[in-house]
Every structure is written in C-alpha cells, then in structure tokens.
Amino acid sequence: MPRDYYEVLGVDRQSSESEIKKAFRRLARDLHPDVNRHDPDAESKFKQAAEAYEVLSDPDRRRTYDAFGHEGLRTGGWSPHTAGSMEDVLSSFFGGSDSLFADLFGGGRRGPAPGGDIGVEIEITLAEVLTGVAREVRFEAVSVCERCRGNGAEPGTPIRTCETCGGAGRVQQVRRTAFGQVVQTGACPACGGEGRLAEQPCERCDGPGREIRARTWDVDVPAGIESGQRIRISGAGHAGESGAPPGDLYVVVAVAEDERFERRGQDLVTVVHVPATMAMIGGRVTAPTLDGDREVAIPAGAQSGHAVTLDGLGLPSLRGTKRGAEHVLVDVVVPRKLSREQRKLAEQLHDSLGGD
Ligand SMILES: [Zn+2]
Numbered sequence: 001m002p003r004d005y006y007e008v009l010g011v012d013r014q015s016s017e018s019e020i021k022k023a024f025r026r027l028a029r030d031l032h033p034d035v036n037r038h039d040p041d042a043e044s045k046f047k048q049a050a051e052a053y054e055v056l057s058d059p060d061r062r063r064t065y066d067a068f069g070h071e072g073l074r075t076g077g078w079s080p081h082t083a084g085s086m087e088d089v090l091s092s093f094f095g096g097s098d099s100l101f102a103d104l105f106g107g108g109r110r111g112p113a114p115g116g117d118i119g120v121e122i123e124i125t126l127a128e129v130l131t132g133v134a135r136e137v138r139f140e141a142v143s144v145c146e147r148c149r150g151n152g153a154e155p156g157t158p159i160r161t162c163e164t165c166g167g168a169g170r171v172q173q174v175r176r177t178a179f180g181q182v183v184q185t186g187a188c189p190a191c192g193g194e195g196r197l198a199e200q201p202c203e204r205c206d207g208p209g210r211e212i213r214a215r216t217w218d219v220d221v222p223a224g225i226e227s228g229q230r231i232r233i234s235g236a237g238h239a240g241e242s243g244a245p246p247g248d249l250y251v252v253v254a255v256a257e258d259e260r261f262e263r264r265g266q267d268l269v270t271v272v273h274v275p276a277t278m279a280m281i282g283g284r285v286t287a288p289t290l291d292g293d294r295e296v297a298i299p300a301g302a303q304s305g306h307a308v309t310l311d312g313l314g315l316p317s318l319r320g321t322k323r324g325a326e327h328v329l330v331d332v333v334v335p336r337k338l339s340r341e342q343r344k345l346a347e348q349l350h351d352s353l354g355g356d
C-alpha cells in the first residue's frame, strides 16, 4: 500500500501550492543522495517525496488524487517519473530547460531570455463593432537596434569570438547549493550567450543590440468584438535577447458607451418615449438604429416596457453569423402640464372610460 502523499511531504490536505513546494524543497535538501550519504533509505525516501511532489504540485493530478486516491491516478493513466533508476529520477527533476531545480533554487535560467508581452488598450464605437475596423496602435517596445542590427557592434568594427565560452555561448558553472556542489550549464556571462563579442560596442545601444523604440501596428479589429476581448498579435511584443523569440502584443478592446443603445450580446436595446395618448391609439415614432433612424409602429394599447423587435439590426457575432436584433422598448410618457382645454378633454375621456 503506497503511503499518503500528504503524509510523505508532511503537509495537510489544505496546503497551498507554495507550502507544498516549500515542504518538498526542505525534504529534497535533507534526502538528496548527493548530500545524504549516511541514511541507507535516503534514496527511496527521496523518490517517494519526488513522486508525492509530482502529484500534489499539479492541480489536475492533485484533484484526482484527492477524490480517488492512488487508484484514481493509476486508472487515469498516470505513472510517476520516479519508477526508474536514481539517475532517471534526478534527470527528470533536475534536468531539462524548465527543470524543477531551477524552479526550486532559482537562477537556473539557461540561454537567452524571450521578449516580454505588451498590452495596449483601444476604444472603438458600437458602429465599429458592426463593421469591424482597422486601427493603428502605438506603443513602445524593446526592439532590435537599428544601428547595429542587433549584433551590438559599431558598424564596420570586428566582432570576435568570445574567449570565455569559446564561441559556444554556454559555460559550465559550478554552483554551491543546498545539495552541495552542482555543475550547471548556463548562458556565458561574458557574451550573454551569443558566443561573440563586439570589440567596439554600438554607439546607439551601447552593446546589447536592443533599444526601446516607438512602434506602430495596424490592427484589424473584427466585427462583433466585445468589450474586454483581446486580440493577440504573435511576435509583435518586446524583442527577446539574441536568439530568443519576441513576446506578443495584446490589443485589449474597449467598446465605448453609446447613450442610445444598451448591448446584450448580439442584440441592442433602445428606448423610445411614447406620449400616453399615442400609446392609447397607436402611431409611429422614430427609433435610432446603427443603420440610421427607423420608423417604428406603436400598436394601440402599448404599455410601458412593450418591445418592438427589429430583426437584423443588431450586431454580428465574431464568427460572422447573421446580425442580432434591435429591441425598441416603449416608455409611455404622461404629460406633466395640461392647458384648461386639454384638461377638459382628458376629463371627458376619463368619464367615458368609466371613471374609476
Ligand atoms: Zn546597437
């Protein structure tokens, strides 16, 4: 019978992700076979802890384990990384580019850093939601230096191979960690991972090959978009370090309030004020639509809140299906002041309708 994972890590079932990570870090320090050579069970304990951490640090697996235990994980097709030799276990946890080692002990980033993402907000009108619109957005981004084209050298000056790494861009570094000394491969500190060095740094960027520049981008905002939705433009974010990909640009769309309309998904709602007398006998009023003003027939006896639906005058969906509807809501308006003559007529009507 395998031991309970929470018990293995010495945490309770409500523990947060960071508490679980902390508990594993502590155990890993104590039990790592490079450090703990006296306890003959250290290796199997370390494997158990690694297996428990592998499950409890993954929200999906943790949920499965909480609900169905070890059996649930096995029937779900999961098997631990810790089944093989100690070398396999260590390389699965401490090897690779996004290794747990880097995660636990920090500073383990290998190679050049990718560029960051950029967010830009734009505001569009409801009329532009109807048709879609092309917008030019402006933002500042880390960009490849225009003078040296990213190589960091003053144009025309030589670039030599980095002596520190011999051009490989990577060096092995011996790090002292809680596990003792660990040999790690990382980006060369002298050349920043590029393998080459400028003899005379670029005058404009002073060497990194990148600079902050104002940029513009033409963004196609599709019809039917809603407030808060984002358009992702892959690769249009900050430039990465040499050899790493750029980040993305996110254009966040805000749809401006329009006092004439309330939006409900693909439908629009507008309110028309109808005089009480017209509400009694029926008539026609003008209602605004995104396609211009429309005459709307108000049926005799219309009450406040009565809706006249105009099909096809709402908004399209992002998928380009047919447009929604516009609902014209009747708001019956009672006159606040009457002339003597109007009052007499209203009294006559009142009596004719049966008084009370
Ligand atoms: Zn430059």
Ligand SMILES: [Zn+2]
Binding pocket: 162, 163, 164, 165, 166, 167, 168, 169, 170, 188, 189, 190, 191, 192, 193, 194, 195, 196
């Ligand atoms: Zn180097």
